[in-house]
Amino acid sequence: MYYYDFQVVLQEVPGEISLCFSISGCKLHCEGCHSTxxxxxxxxxxxxxxxxTSLLNQYKNLATCVLFMGGEWHQDELIKMLQLAKKHHFKTCLYTGEETISEEIKNHLTYLKTGSWKMELGGLESEETNQKFIHIQTNKNLNYLFHKN
Ligand code: SF4
Incomplete structure (x- = not known):
């Protein structure tokens, strides 16, 4: 599994400081994709x-969550990385462009964002968006946390 980018991000998972890995190989090719x-x-x-593991150790007292932007197409490797994150006491999140993902992956997630990018509907901050940000354990939709008002 290859990653294009690693960043510490504050807004993608509300209330969490996240270690964000952008995984290469997205096959969805959404029109207007901002990350071709x-x-x-x-x-x-x-x-x-x-x-x-070295990044997890480096950020263990600074960040609270590990976020994967994609990677569901490498299911076994992704699950291994999610398990390691949990072992290091991080919450976990996946941003996928799919409408749904396997239960095997879901079992290792705290949060999940689903839905492809549709320019006319906007992202999570839009009230019209097709995307959903879910807390897995409660199945609660947390999109409201992204709304400005
Ligand atoms: S899911 Fe994300 S990275 Fe993949 S094509 Fe759509 S917008 Fe681009």
Whole structure:
């Protein structure tokens, strides 16, 4: 599994400081995609277990959540990374463009964002969006946390 980018982000998961990995190889090719550099498999760097674990240790008292932007197409590897995050006491989140993902992945998530990018409907901050941000354990839709008013 290759990642194009690693960043610490504050807004993608409300109330959490997240270690965000953008995974290469997205096959959805949404019209107007803002991250076309993620379409090509093996763009960026290989996410090795040792590099990943070292980041988890480095940020263990600073961040609270690990966020994957995609990666559901590498189910086994993604699950391994989610398990490691949980072992290091991080919450976990996946942003997918799909409408749904497998139960096997869901079992390792605290939060899940579903839905492709549709320019005319907007992202999570839009009241018209097709996307959903869900707290998995309660199945509660948390989109309201992204609304400005
Ligand atoms: S799911 Fe995200 S990265 Fe993939 S094509 Fe759609 S907008 Fe781009």
């Amino acid at each position: 550099f993620l379409w090509k498999e093996e763009n960026g760097n290989l996410l090795t277990e040792s590099a990943y």
